[in-house]
Amino acid sequence: MRNVILVTDFGAGPYTGQMQLRIKELLPAIDCIDLISDLPPFRPDLAAYLLPALTRDIASGNLYLCIVDPGVGSERAPLAVWADGDWFVGPDNGILSQVVTRAASVQILNPQWCPKWSSDSFHGRDVFAPIAARIINAEPVDARPCDAEALVGSDWSDDLAQVVYTDRYGNLLTGIRADRVSRNQRILAGGRRLPFARTFCEVPQGAGFWYENAFGLVELAVNQGRADQVLHLAPGDRVEIDLLE
Amino acid sequence: MRNVILVTDFGAGPYTGQMQLRIKELLPAIDCIDLISDLPPFRPDLAAYLLPALTRDIASGNLYLCIVDPGVGSERAPLAVWADGDWFVGPDNGILSQVVTRAASVQILNPQWCPKWSSDSFHGRDVFAPIAARIINAEPVDARPCDAEALVGSDWSDDLAQVVYTDRYGNLLTGIRADRVSRNQRILAGGRRLPFARTFCEVPQGAGFWYENAFGLVELAVNQGRADQVLHLAPGDRVEIDLLE
Amino acid sequence: MRNVILVTDFGAGPYTGQMQLRIKELLPAIDCIDLISDLPPFRPDLAAYLLPALTRDIASGNLYLCIVDPGVGSERAPLAVWADGDWFVGPDNGILSQVVTRAASVQILNPQWCPKWSSDSFHGRDVFAPIAARIINAEPVDARPCDAEALVGSDWSDDLAQVVYTDRYGNLLTGIRADRVSRNQRILAGGRRLPFARTFCEVPQGAGFWYENAFGLVELAVNQGRADQVLHLAPGDRVEIDLLE
Numbered sequence: 001m002r003n004v005i006l007v008t009d010f011g012a013g014p015y016t017g018q019m020q021l022r023i024k025e026l027l028p029a030i031d032c033i034d035l036i037s038d039l040p041p042f043r044p045d046l047a048a049y050l051l052p053a054l055t056r057d058i059a060s061g062n063l064y065l066c067i068v069d070p071g072v073g074s075e076r077a078p079l080a081v082w083a084d085g086d087w088f089v090g091p092d093n094g095i096l097s098q099v100v101t102r103a104a105s106v107q108i109l110n111p112q113w114c115p116k117w118s119s120d121s122f123h124g125r126d127v128f129a130p131i132a133a134r135i136i137n138a139e140p141v142d143a144r145p146c147d148a149e150a151l152v153g154s155d156w157s158d159d160l161a162q163v164v165y166t167d168r169y170g171n172l173l174t175g176i177r178a179d180r181v182s183r184n185q186r187i188l189a190g191g192r193r194l195p196f197a198r199t200f201c202e203v204p205q206g207a208g209f210w211y212e213n214a215f216g217l218v219e220l221a222v223n224q225g226r227a228d229q230v231l232h233l234a235p236g237d238r239v240e241i242d243l244l245e
Numbered sequence: 246m247r248n249v250i251l252v253t254d255f256g257a258g259p260y261t262g263q264m265q266l267r268i269k270e271l272l273p274a275i276d277c278i279d280l281i282s283d284l285p286p287f288r289p290d291l292a293a294y295l296l297p298a299l300t301r302d303i304a305s306g307n308l309y310l311c312i313v314d315p316g317v318g319s320e321r322a323p324l325a326v327w328a329d330g331d332w333f334v335g336p337d338n339g340i341l342s343q344v345v346t347r348a349a350s351v352q353i354l355n356p357q358w359c360p361k362w363s364s365d366s367f368h369g370r371d372v373f374a375p376i377a378a379r380i381i382n383a384e385p386v387d388a389r390p391c392d393a394e395a396l397v398g399s400d401w402s403d404d405l406a407q408v409v410y411t412d413r414y415g416n417l418l419t420g421i422r423a424d425r426v427s428r429n430q431r432i433l434a435g436g437r438r439l440p441f442a443r444t445f446c447e448v449p450q451g452a453g454f455w456y457e458n459a460f461g462l463v464e465l466a467v468n469q470g471r472a473d474q475v476l477h478l479a480p481g482d483r484v485e486i487d488l489l490e
Numbered sequence: 491m492r493n494v495i496l497v498t499d500f501g502a503g504p505y506t507g508q509m510q511l512r513i514k515e516l517l518p519a520i521d522c523i524d525l526i527s528d529l530p531p532f533r534p535d536l537a538a539y540l541l542p543a544l545t546r547d548i549a550s551g552n553l554y555l556c557i558v559d560p561g562v563g564s565e566r567a568p569l570a571v572w573a574d575g576d577w578f579v580g581p582d583n584g585i586l587s588q589v590v591t592r593a594a595s596v597q598i599l600n601p602q603w604c605p606k607w608s609s610d611s612f613h614g615r616d617v618f619a620p621i622a623a624r625i626i627n628a629e630p631v632d633a634r635p636c637d638a639e640a641l642v643g644s645d646w647s648d649d650l651a652q653v654v655y656t657d658r659y660g661n662l663l664t665g666i667r668a669d670r671v672s673r674n675q676r677i678l679a680g681g682r683r684l685p686f687a688r689t690f691c692e693v694p695q696g697a698g699f700w701y702e703n704a705f706g707l708v709e710l711a712v713n714q715g716r717a718d719q720v721l722h723l724a725p726g727d728r729v730e731i732d733l734l735e
Binding site for chain 2: 012025042
Binding site: 002003005013031033034035036037038042054057058059077167168169198199200201202211212213214224 | 499500501502503504505507508511512514515528531532558561562564565609610611615616625
């Protein structure tokens with residue numbers, strides 16, 4: 001494996017730092033890189049549609065540790081998914097569902113191994129990081145194969161017509177892949193009909209539009225403005241593809 | 246030493262980046278990891294009780310650079326503390342007090358060495374990082390031994406019945422070790438009496454409770470809510486252990 | 491090169507993580523360090539005056555990737571600047587202007603090479619990171635030499651009497667070098683006349699003052715208060731040097 005890559009809702013505080021230290025202890029020769037730690041809190045349903053977009057242009061050969069886990073402490077199972085050259089480790093709560101659905105080649109494992117001690121609330125550090133380390137070290141995790149149809153989220157829609165993330169500029173990333181929408185179609189969002197534009201420079205100052213972002217998703221933006229404030233939208237809010245071209 | 250680990254109130258801005266670059270320059274073979282940079286600003290009294298909890302489950306052999314330093318520029322002394330297999334370097338303003346108090350084996354040094362030049366306001370980069378580098382390189386820091394009783398904070402209480410940190414989910418970490426409280430006792434906080442629960446799943450939606458967090462501290466939470474907003478509490482605010490069981 | 495150092499307005503989200511992964515892929519033997527990712531969004535004019543201050547005390551031999559790029563997608567050119575032992579790569583929108591102006595020894599290149607594919611909106615990852623990698627690997631970037639006078643920002647003032655950054659403590663960094671101001675002069679800001687003080691400890695609680703910060707800039711602060719809130723100032727707001735001593 002090249003790297004362990006963190007994809008979490010942990011924020012800038014101590015949880016990310018503790019993950020990095022635990023992974024360094026378990027895997028001294030592997031680099032641990034924080035890809036994103038400000039996913040919308042407690043929303044694996046939104047993270048599911050951001051994850052394959054975020055990883056699309058990263059060279060394969062990594063292990064993604066994907067922890068958005070509102071059910072920590074309950075009985076949701078851990079998953080280890082091998083998909084098109086990467087490993088993905090995280091809870092079976094839907095976060096890995098779209099990685100599985102979209103993979104050309106996929107293997108889904110349900111590790112039965114668990115460490116002797118774990119806190120009740122920080123399974124990212126105490127359960128998922130050790131599972132990741134065992135997988136990278138080719139140590140057994142007592143894994144049972146698992147059908148894709150049995151996973152939480154296996155019946156979710158192919159794309160998600162919701163805001164999945166707001167970035168620092170106020171741009172609104174949706175769960176809709178841009179190649180599923182015609183450039184002639186508008187996105188209905190926040191009471192407006194937003195046309196397509198290739199870049200910010202193509203629309204007047206203050207105008208809203210949608211474009212294909214660098215991850216391949218439909219993103220809503222306002223030239224020289226904050227789309228989140230202009231459209232009054234936040235993660236989880238719905239948008240709509242206008243059927244008229 | 247395995248790593249230099251940063252524990253600061255510096256935030257996401259340039260101070261953490263400059264620390265990492267300075268440490269890399271001084272110690273090219275040592276990794277520098279940011280454990281936490283969003284400690285409550287200017288509150289070494291709160292950081293003191295979070296520090297031993299945060300480091301409890303990290304394998305020993307590290308040097309912790311602990312900088313919450315409202316008195317930078319005044320005459321507070323630098324400290325270098327060896328405690329149970331780790332080094333801790335920081336100002337003598339109480340931030341290291343509970344590490345010292347709780348250590349089974351401790352040595353406290355007061356380095357007289359200081360670099361030729363230092364800014365007046367960024368001793369983390371200009372004074373404490375060079376002291377840390379000299380300690381790791383086994384270079385003399387002209388250290389005088391120092392009695393634990395002489396340190397700022399040596400007379401502080403064993404546990405701190407205050408909020409010491411609010412995390413990204415709105416959970417409130419206190420300075421009370423969870424093994425000092427009976428599971429039958431309630432925590433009085435924000436006008437409520439919060440019972441113990443093992444995890445979020447054990448209480449109804451919207452209910453407040455306390456639990457033992459992954460660092461061994463009493464943490465106040467609300468199932469599917471933000472405890473900071475529900476209880477109207479912030480770092481420094483007091484809580485109380487209910488004496489009735 | 492020692493390191494690739496990121497200087498951006500990308501925030502804590504996925505853009506910084508994707509930059510780090512791309513650079514690691516292109517330059518496996520080089521460390522990538524995030525110096526600052528919370529520059530004021532879309533303001534290369536402010537970043538221009540913070541950049542030489544931030545890099546002043548970092549040992550030379552690095553490549554700084556400087557991306558504050560509101561014009562991404564338009565026709566602004568990429569620049570590669572060698573200045574006093576460091577490389578700086580970024581868009582020709584003024585962000586590198588003060589590095590160029592202040593350098594004792596400078597070479598300015600205008601790379602014509604560009605990668606086969608690039609997103610329209612994330613040139614940091616898709617254009618500037620690959621240019622940086624080619625420079626570090628001594629691969630040709632089809633560079634045309636470029637006159638300093640032709641750069642955006644070449645006619646900007648030597649110092650900038652504006653707030654360029656607000657730090658986590660609410661302190662206001664200006665674009666004025668502190669050695670250009672007499673210690674007897676006051677700074678007019680937010681309707682107040684702020685005197686010089688060497689450190690926080692020299693003024694009464696709640697008093698505003700200016701001091702020379704650890705980067706050599708005039709910084710406005712309030713002892714035990716937040717200058718941004720007391721003075722009602724934010725990045726881009728003007729300040730003034732009082733001509734009376």
